[in-house]
Amino acid sequence: SQTIHQWPATLVQPVGSPLSLECTVEGTSNPNLYWYRQAAGRGLQLLFYSVGIGQISSEVPQNLSASRPQDRQFILSSKKLLLSDSGFYLCAWSGTGVTEAFFGQGTRLTVV
Amino acid sequence: GESVGLHLPTLSVQEGDNSIINCAYSNSASDYFIWYKQESGKGPQFIIDIRSNMDKRQGQRVTVLLNKTVKHLSLQIAATQPGDSAVYFCAENTSGTYKYIFGTGTRLKVLA
Numbered sequence: 514s515q516t517i518h519q520w521p522a523t524l525v526q527p528v529g530s531p532l533s534l535e536c537t538v539e540g541t542s543n544p545n546l547y548w549y550r551q552a553a554g555r556g557l558q559l560l561f562y563s564v565g566i567g568q569i570s571s572e573v574p575q576n577l578s579a580s581r582p583q584d585r586q587f588i589l590s591s592k593k594l595l596l597s598d599s600g601f602y603l604c605a606w607s608g609t610g611v612t613e614a615f616f617g618q619g620t621r622l623t624v625v
Numbered sequence: 626g627e628s629v630g631l632h633l634p635t636l637s638v639q640e641g642d643n644s645i646i647n648c649a650y651s652n653s654a655s656d657y658f659i660w661y662k663q664e665s666g667k668g669p670q671f672i673i674d675i676r677s678n679m680d681k682r683q684g685q686r687v688t689v690l691l692n693k694t695v696k697h698l699s700l701q702i703a704a705t706q707p708g709d710s711a712v713y714f715c716a717e718n719t720s721g722t723y724k725y726i727f728g729t730g731t732r733l734k735v736l737a
Contacts, residue, residue: 555730556633557669557714557730562723613671614659616669619666
């Protein structure tokens with residue numbers, strides 16, 4: 514069966530520090546991969562999605578970037594964090610065709 | 626477009642009553658819709674989905690209704706239980722776009 518792993522679960526980082534969040538998927542090949550951000554008590558905002566290795570689509574201009582170095586690995590990065598980058602970051606994957614997306618357990622990032 | 630930046634509306638229901646959660650979607654070209662349940666501090670979990678060639682789909686204790694004329698989606702939960710307390714999101718997808726766009730979300734509170 515397919516599983517998605519996202520880490521770390523929580524992270525506290527100072528303003529101006531770098532960020533690297535990692536997400537990996539097991540049990541499937543060539544998944545579509547997604548990064549979402551969720552502010553406290555709010556909806557999910559799509560940040561990036563990828564349909565293949567090295568293919569990244571950005572949905573909103575921001576202080577973050579994404580990379581997909583391997584088929585089932587998706588990384589969210591920042592060179593210098595801002596206070597406004599705080600939030601709950603969710604990685605997700607979907608298969609080919611019309612199908613639901615499956616989410617990881619999320620990373621709660623607090624920038625101080 | 627995405628319904629982000631809005632605080633979550635809340636629906637309070639008595640245990641054992643039926644719940645109806647509504648969602649207005651934005652893109653008339655969307656042809657696949659999903660309901661997710663998100664418990665505090667966790668990633669969204671798939672509940673039920675429906676394709677645009679249907680107007681109703683039933684699962685275990687849940688029913689999704691789709692009205693394409695007014696771009697409206699609803700989730701009905703029968704005999705609501707305390708474990709149903711969570712935030713519920715609808716998501717829309719258009720074939721070939723790979724993106725899942727989420728609605729604002731509704732917080733369901735089950736009263737004992």
